[in-house]
Amino acid sequence: MTETDPVTAAPSGKGLDARLVVRRGSFRLDVELSAAPGDVVALLGPNGAGKTTALRALAGLTPLSEGGRLWLDGVRLDRTPPESRPVGVVFQDYLLFPHLSALDNIAFGPRCRGVPKAEARTQAAAWLERMGLAEFAGTRPRRLSGGQAQRVAVARALATRPRLLLLDEPLAALDARTRLDVRAQLRHHLADFEAVAVLVTHDPLDAMVLADRLVVVEDGRVVQEGGPSDIARGPRTDYIAQLVGLNLYRGEAEGHTVRLEAGPAITTTERLDGPVFVAFPPGAVTLHRDRPSGSSARNLWQCRVAGLETHGDQIRVDLTGELPLAADLTTVATAELGLRPGSSVWATVKAAQTHAYPA
Amino acid sequence: MSDPVTPPDISDAPADTLTGGPRRGRGRTPGRMRGGAPLPLLLPALVGLVFLLLPLVALLVRAPWGSLSEQLAKPEVWQALRLSLFSATAATAVSLVLGVPLAWLLARTEFPGRGLVRALVTLPLVLPPVVGGVALLLALGRNGVVGRLLDSWFGITLPFTTAGVVVAEAFVAMPFLVISVEGTLRAADPRYEEAAMTLGASRFTAFRRVTLPLIAPGIAAGSVLAWARALGEFGATITFAGNFPGRTQTMPLAVYLALQNDSDAAIALSLVLLLVSVAVLAGLRDRWMTAAS
Numbered sequence: 108m109t110e111t112d113p114v115t116a117a118p119s120g121k122g123l124d125a126r127l128v129v130r131r132g133s134f135r136l137d138v139e140l141s142a143a144p145g146d147v148v149a150l151l152g153p154n155g156a157g158k159t160t161a162l163r164a165l166a167g168l169t170p171l172s173e174g175g176r177l178w179l180d181g182v183r184l185d186r187t188p189p190e191s192r193p194v195g196v197v198f199q200d201y202l203l204f205p206h207l208s209a210l211d212n213i214a215f216g217p218r219c220r221g222v223p224k225a226e227a228r229t230q231a232a233a234w235l236e237r238m239g240l241a242e243f244a245g246t247r248p249r250r251l252s253g254g255q256a257q258r259v260a261v262a263r264a265l266a267t268r269p270r271l272l273l274l275d276e277p278l279a280a281l282d283a284r285t286r287l288d289v290r291a292q293l294r295h296h297l298a299d300f301e302a303v304a305v306l307v308t309h310d311p312l313d314a315m316v317l318a319d320r321l322v323v324v325e326d327g328r329v330v331q332e333g334g335p336s337d338i339a340r341g342p343r344t345d346y347i348a349q350l351v352g353l354n355l356y357r358g359e360a361e362g363h364t365v366r367l368e369a370g371p372a373i374t375t376t377e378r379l380d381g382p383v384f385v386a387f388p389p390g391a392v393t394l395h396r397d398r399p400s401g402s403s404a405r406n407l408w409q410c411r412v413a414g415l416e417t418h419g420d421q422i423r424v425d426l427t428g429e430l431p432l433a434a435d436l437t438t439v440a441t442a443e444l445g446l447r448p449g450s451s452v453w454a455t456v457k458a459a460q461t462h463a464y465p466a
Numbered sequence: 467m468s469d470p471v472t473p474p475d476i477s478d479a480p481a482d483t484l485t486g487g488p489r490r491g492r493g494r495t496p497g498r499m500r501g502g503a504p505l506p507l508l509l510p511a512l513v514g515l516v517f518l519l520l521p522l523v524a525l526l527v528r529a530p531w532g533s534l535s536e537q538l539a540k541p542e543v544w545q546a547l548r549l550s551l552f553s554a555t556a557a558t559a560v561s562l563v564l565g566v567p568l569a570w571l572l573a574r575t576e577f578p579g580r581g582l583v584r585a586l587v588t589l590p591l592v593l594p595p596v597v598g599g600v601a602l603l604l605a606l607g608r609n610g611v612v613g614r615l616l617d618s619w620f621g622i623t624l625p626f627t628t629a630g631v632v633v634a635e636a637f638v639a640m641p642f643l644v645i646s647v648e649g650t651l652r653a654a655d656p657r658y659e660e661a662a663m664t665l666g667a668s669r670f671t672a673f674r675r676v677t678l679p680l681i682a683p684g685i686a687a688g689s690v691l692a693w694a695r696a697l698g699e700f701g702a703t704i705t706f707a708g709n710f711p712g713r714t715q716t717m718p719l720a721v722y723l724a725l726q727n728d729s730d731a732a733i734a735l736s737l738v739l740l741l742v743s744v745a746v747l748a749g750l751r752d753r754w755m756t757a758a759s
Contacts, residue, residue, distance in 0.1 A: 168660050189663040202661040206679040215675070219666035267666060 121180055122146070123271060123303045127164045128175035129157070136160050136327040137174075140305070142320070144180075144270075147297050147304045149318030151311060153346055157327040158307040159199075162273050165305065166196050179303075180270050190219070195264030197274040201256050203248035209259045210235060210244040216267035234262040254285040261296060272297075274306040278313050290316055311350040315339065323347055341464045342386060353386040354432045357466060365463060371429050373456075374405040375463040382466040389423060391460035392434035395453040396444055406456040408432075412446050422446075426454060522740065529737055530730040537734035545712050546720040547738060553628065553716060554696040557635035558643075561692045565643040566685060570673065572644070573651035574659075584648075591641045598637055599705025606633065606706075630707035631714050635696035642695050643688040650684025651677070687750065694746050698739070 167189035348355030410428035
């Protein structure tokens with residue numbers, strides 16, 4: 108279930124309080140966002156959902172439209188130009204200045220904010236030290252690895268001592284191996300960061316590892332927000348269900364029975380009434396060649412195999428029919444059942460493995 | 467339920483083994499073919515090559531090598547060369563100061579009529595230089611639209627002065643710089659400026675400390691182009707600034723004039739200009755052309 112109440116900062120209080128409204132052609136972004144100092148909020152959503160636009164609006168690179176507002180630590184920032192906002196940005200491809208060394212990239216922000224040159228370079232050296240990159244001070248960005256460049260970008264953004272740190276897909280440009288290390292380091296730096304951090308990602312794992320709270324954005328609006336575990340347990344849209352790997356259905360509950368909009372019913376353990384979501388993991392689905400006779404499972408549907416693909420060390424089976432669903436089987440089970448696209452099968456799910464929650 | 471099931475597509479399972487494959491042939495120059503060129507292309511190509519090189523060869527063949535040092539020792543030659551180098555450099559400086567901001571405006575801002583302004587900026591590229599000279603006279607001449615005011619308010623007259631040479635050359639050369647710099651600016655990622663702004667840089671600081679260093683190669687290439695164009699400028703200069711030795715007589719004017727009565731002197735002067743051009747080309751090749759390609 109969603110968290111009782113996300114931390115709402117009063118406009119006069121500490122932290123971030125924003126309503127990001129940006130209209131561009133037919134697209135309209137309208138996202139309510141608030142966070143207390145020390146919070147790490149992840150904006151999660153598919154491509155084109157408006158996440159990056161939201162980030163740009165926070166940074167002042169895209170102006171807010173009518174109805175938008177932006178308060179940070181009790182100061183109104185709507186009309187403040189980007190260079191005067193206490194905001195640091197880590198861009199998706201870092202945008203380190205190619206003509207400046209790692210050190211001068213980090214010193215750039217303090218220099219622009221009036222710190223004398225020698226002092227700015229001392230600060231930058233300290234940042235490099237903290238990032239474990241002391242020996243790369245004189246290195247041009249071109250010669251840094253992806254992970255090193257990412258750390259320089261984070262240091263450059265933090266060096267201006269921002270009250271709001273924005274990270275746009277901070278791990279997207281890295282290969283899988285580097286990602287693991289950098290994610291762990293970034294988590295460490297974000298945990299140390301005393302102001303608000305907002306990160307944008309389309310990767311649920313990044314979001315769940317790095318953020319305390321997720322705000323899921325689809326088509327310009329917030330469709331769900333809450334802690335990572337709440338979202339993982341109780342997705343409210345197909346997109347989120349797919350991200351966290353659950354089968355998700357919407358229907359009307361009457362006690363233990365949920366009647367779905369498209370036909371069949373699902374028996375659940377929860378006792379609910381009214382509109383609900385039902386979710387269960389693909390691993391909870393058992394497939395049978397013939398209609399099981401003595402099965403205790405109340406949830407039994409006839410399906411047809413639409414496709415098979417490897418999914419980790421298992422086989423993910425896409426099923427259509429009465430109830431479209433995904434099932435995870437071992438390779439052995441798949442072979443024994445002789446599953447092929449087009450095969451007809453029976454699917455069962457135990458009520459105890461479903462999870463129903465109010466819509 | 468027997469809706470048509472999409473055909474199985476298990477064949478794409480090992481798709482990720484393909485990654486990393488097509489990156490290979492990077493070092494090779496694309497589009498360069500081995501083997502013979504077809505005759506209909508080869509023949510005109512060779513004729514074209516000869517056509518471009520023959521005049522230069524003739525210049526070298528007919529050069530008065532024996533009396534060359536004597537020809538070049540004449541003070542008029544050095545006077546003209548000095549004036550040419552000075553005015554071309556000054557015209558390039560003017561082009562830089564005015565042209566780079568103009569290029570930035572064209573590349574980075576959106577204003578009504580931008581396309582028209584851009585077309586007008588490039589007009590001097592295609593305008594016959596003599597027409598440019600006439601236009602300059604009408605604008606900045608003693609009785610010109612603006613020239614009259616310059617004369618009566620400040621006592622400044624441009625025509626038939628060295629300053630006039632610089633003005634004429636800048637008028638003709640600046641578009642080269644603007645077009646070159648604008649192209650480089652368009653190719654440069656404007657998000658670097660945004661990154662600089664989020665770090666506290668004003669738009670001007672972002673331009674000065676980030677954009678300018680990034681587009682420096684384009685500015686350098688544009689400057690050389692503009693400088694070479696200014697060095698060879700003839701039509702606008704003679705029309706607007708006249709042909710006074712020591713004051714407005716640049717090398718091209720001196721060459722043309724010498725050709726009337728002393729062709730050896732004209733050839734000697736031409737050789738000097740050829741040498742300067744080759745030096746410029748060599749500089750361009752080493753520094754920027756190879757880097758850009």
